[in-house]
Amino acid sequence: MISSTVLFYGNYMLCLCLGLLCVVFVSYWNAEWRGGFAWDASFLQFNWHPVLMVTGLVVLYGNAAILYRVPFTWGQRKQRWKLVHAALLLSSLFLSILGLCAVFDFHTGYHIPNLYSLHSWVGICTIVLFTAQWVLGLVGFLSTCSPLGFRELLKPVHAWMGVAIFILSLASCLSGINEKLLLTLNGNSNSTAAYSSHPAEALFANFLGVLIVAFGLVVLGILSNQRWKRPEPGQESSREEQSAARDTRPGRV
Template identity: 45%
Template sequence: MENYKHFLVLLIFAFAVGFVSVVLVLRWVLSFREGLGWDGGPTEFNWHPVLVVIGFIFLQGIAIVVYRLPWTWKCSKLMMKMIHAGLNTLALVLAAVSLVAVFDFHNAADLPNMYSLHSWVGLAAVILYSLQIVLGVGVYLLPISPAYLRAALMPIHVYSGLFIFTCVIATALMGITEKLIFSLKDPKYKDSPPEAVFVNVLGVLIAVFGGLILWIATRPSWRRPSEEHLRRVQGRDPELESSKPAAAMSDRPDPEASKDARRRGKTEESGGAA
């Protein structure tokens, strides 16, 4: 990998920012809001931001860059596909539960659903993400699609994944701002109370995490090498493997030649003695 140290620093920084974002969203709902519950009230709604940050942002970010981790290049491509699909599926499950929480809260409080830009973009992101996973599993994980189809759809698959991730980041920023505007009454959001400052910091960290993941995922020099190249580097190329026994036989000493050499040596010694 080119610029490996640069990659490692950015990767550690990205994961650290993502982890801190998870900690801050938990701190937000546990300290400034009413905690977590499942009773149709505000505590159930609080699951929405928590699960979105954990699943739809942090886990999806890891799933996007998992192919670029150089220490996983020794793993088979099938194994990495399963890890990629598993992380994305877990993120989708958490996102779906977060939607159930917010719809339950709105219905219990007799609040309208799907009226804000946050809700429109968020629901669209969940639907697109679901289609992305279904098509990804059907085309790339199951051995049923031809190679030309996989190659043709790969640019679309990569672009749509990055587009959905960007939409999720934007939706999260809209959502936490909307929540603060509606929830903070005295003092109001515009007066910058401690909760507002705290959540604004959370929003900045989410944006930074998204930017780092997108940067890592779009560097051509950090892309996973082809399977043929990896086999050659790791000495597992079939041609190289087939040539190893022949090379080993050619390097092995010939016992008949050794016997002839010993006979010649004895003859020369006897001649010299005579």
């Protein structure tokens, strides 16, 4: 039987590899087919939007969410990893807000209405919830004056909201990729082929979407496995006793 720790690290390495591929693919898509990057309120500035959102709202956020599941961290002070968790999420939030700035600035420059699509509504709701979640986590878990009772009440809500925000992040990025392809690959110009004709860009971006889904499933799988949950004080010895009891059952060698 493969040990739980070995199985976790296998899934964790898969998560890291998929996350890296997501960043590479979204960057290559916008560099190769969308013309590259700039920060001048042009179409090239818009290209930062998908890159920053996938990198921050999906990949960084997902890795921050599973940080407490890494067995390496269990034997160390939790306060240290709380700070790392908060810093990763703050970096994720910063990149996400920067991604919003890129698209709002682009829309303003070309007189395009903001927040008219379902994708934009879901995206804004995700960022608002993410901001509230981070501030509440800062007050509840890192503030020295936070009452213990409040932390106990907040903990399950914080964990549930974290998963909900991650799912919304996945939905937002996937809908954004699809919306971009539908808007740009309309087949009305000589420079673009219709989305339905399966041009190389469409296939590449669709595969990016599949990678994002795969990354999300691995993260959610890690979060849903109770064996990989960080043990609370006093639970570690209980787990060791249960493991020893299983190993000494009749028929086990």
